[in-house]
Amino acid sequence: MSVDLLGTDSAAAVEVRGVSRVFKAKGGPVTALHEINLRIEPGELFGLLGPNGAGKSTLIKILSTLLLPSAGSASIFGLDVVTETDRVRRIMNLVAGGDFSGYGLLTVREQLAMFAQFYGMPYREGMRRVDEQIEAFGIGEIKDRKISALSTGQRQKLNFARSFLNEPWILFLDEPTIGLDVSAARDVRDRVRAFQAAQPGRTVLLTTHYMAEADEMCDRIAIVDHGRILAQGTPAELKRMVQKESLFIVGVDALPPTMSVANLRAIPGVISVAMRDEATFDATGVGSPTTRLAIGLKEDGALGGVISALAGAGAHLREISKSEPTLEEVFVQLVGRGIAESSEEPRSE
Ligand SMILES: Nc1ncnc2c1ncn2[C@@H]1O[C@H](COP(=O)(O)OP(=O)(O)O)[C@@H](O)[C@H]1O
Numbered sequence: 041m042s043v044d045l046l047g048t049d050s051a052a053a054v055e056v057r058g059v060s061r062v063f064k065a066k067g068g069p070v071t072a073l074h075e076i077n078l079r080i081e082p083g084e085l086f087g088l089l090g091p092n093g094a095g096k097s098t099l100i101k102i103l104s105t106l107l108l109p110s111a112g113s114a115s116i117f118g119l120d121v122v123t124e125t126d127r128v129r130r131i132m133n134l135v136a137g138g139d140f141s142g143y144g145l146l147t148v149r150e151q152l153a154m155f156a157q158f159y160g161m162p163y164r165e166g167m168r169r170v171d172e173q174i175e176a177f178g179i180g181e182i183k184d185r186k187i188s189a190l191s192t193g194q195r196q197k198l199n200f201a202r203s204f205l206n207e208p209w210i211l212f213l214d215e216p217t218i219g220l221d222v223s224a225a226r227d228v229r230d231r232v233r234a235f236q237a238a239q240p241g242r243t244v245l246l247t248t249h250y251m252a253e254a255d256e257m258c259d260r261i262a263i264v265d266h267g268r269i270l271a272q273g274t275p276a277e278l279k280r281m282v283q284k285e286s287l288f289i290v291g292v293d294a295l296p297p298t299m300s301v302a303n304l305r306a307i308p309g310v311i312s313v314a315m316r317d318e319a320t321f322d323a324t325g326v327g328s329p330t331t332r333l334a335i336g337l338k339e340d341g342a343l344g345g346v347i348s349a350l351a352g353a354g355a356h357l358r359e360i361s362k363s364e365p366t367l368e369e370v371f372v373q374l375v376g377r378g379i380a381e382s383s384e385e386p387r388s389e
């Protein structure tokens with residue numbers, strides 16, 4: 041299938057307009073998604089970041105035609121996920137971490153061959169793709185092993201190999217690295233990048249509750265909580281929302297007697313100065329020999345004035361580093377709690 045995914049028309053890879061989803065539950069209806077709007081461009085690696093119960097999987101299921109929205113509409117490369125289900129299924133694939141669909145009695149190669157058939161590939165073409173994926177994922181050694189005998193990491197490789205079979209334009213990854221060890225998770229991330237690099241326009245929408253994964257992988261992120269998108273942007277844009285000033289940590293041997301925190305604050309461009317650690321020494325002279333100052337600046341360029349003032353007063357500079365906020369800090373500010381301490385309590389309406 042050779043297509044120009046960047047297309048002649050300007051269809052978004054994902055367009056979600058006012059999508060809501062309500063589940064019937066014992067304690068009353070649960071609103072998993074509240075009028076979500078989202079647009080993802082072809083070629084993006086977009087992340088939905090949020091705690092358990094935020095609604096991430098519900099949105100992925102709607103976009104991958106496994107679940108109907110209660111209200112609103114959504115399309116994938118211009119195809120409506122409710123009315124053009126068959127065409128949508130042909131251009132997308134889904135990998136969900138944790139759970140595993142497959143037939144334990146089949147071997148890895150048989151399982152892939154079966155999916156190639158499901159995807160409607162002619163036999164020869166299908167087997168060629170199957171062997172290509174086995175090679176690409178380095179699972180040649182286990183290709184004749186029964187699925188029931190695979191480790192979690194091997195199963196996830198098989199899941200990914202399966203998802204690449206139909207050369208999807210868009211790949212939905214629901215917590216793709218959950219339960220994987222560090223090296224298997226890195227492997228998965230590398231394969232996803234290689235998949236996207238192989239053809240311009242290939243799009244990935246992933247969900248995760250791992251901050252570092254979202255930060256490292258995603259071009260843009262939407263932070264989701266209780267079925268609502270609270271903010272979206274590039275990781276850098278999101279971080280700038282919580283920290284407008286640029287923050288530097290400057291370490292000196294000690295603050296000279298002629299120099300006070302107040303003197304530093306008076307330097308043009310300096311917004312704030314705080315002492316992080318003060319140099320301390322015990323009777324034998326052993327201790328922490330660095331005084332660390334956290335200096336907030338209007339812009340990076342103001343650092344020069346601070347450094348020359350410190351050096352002019354006779355301080356010896358030991359370190360300078362720029363302090364970037366983490367996505368965790370962004371999350372706490374927006375959501376009001378950490379991602380790990382989030383409640384999974386559904387909200388009844
Ligand atoms: N089939 C279902 N029946 C009832 N409630 C559901 C169902 N699926 C999800 N929910 C509820 O919808 C909310 C969002 O769930 P989900 O989309 O799985 O969140 P996430 O993937 O972000 O952890 C949760 O409150 C969950 O309990």
Ligand SMILES: [Mg+2]
Binds near residue numbers: 096097214
């Ligand atoms: Mg989920």
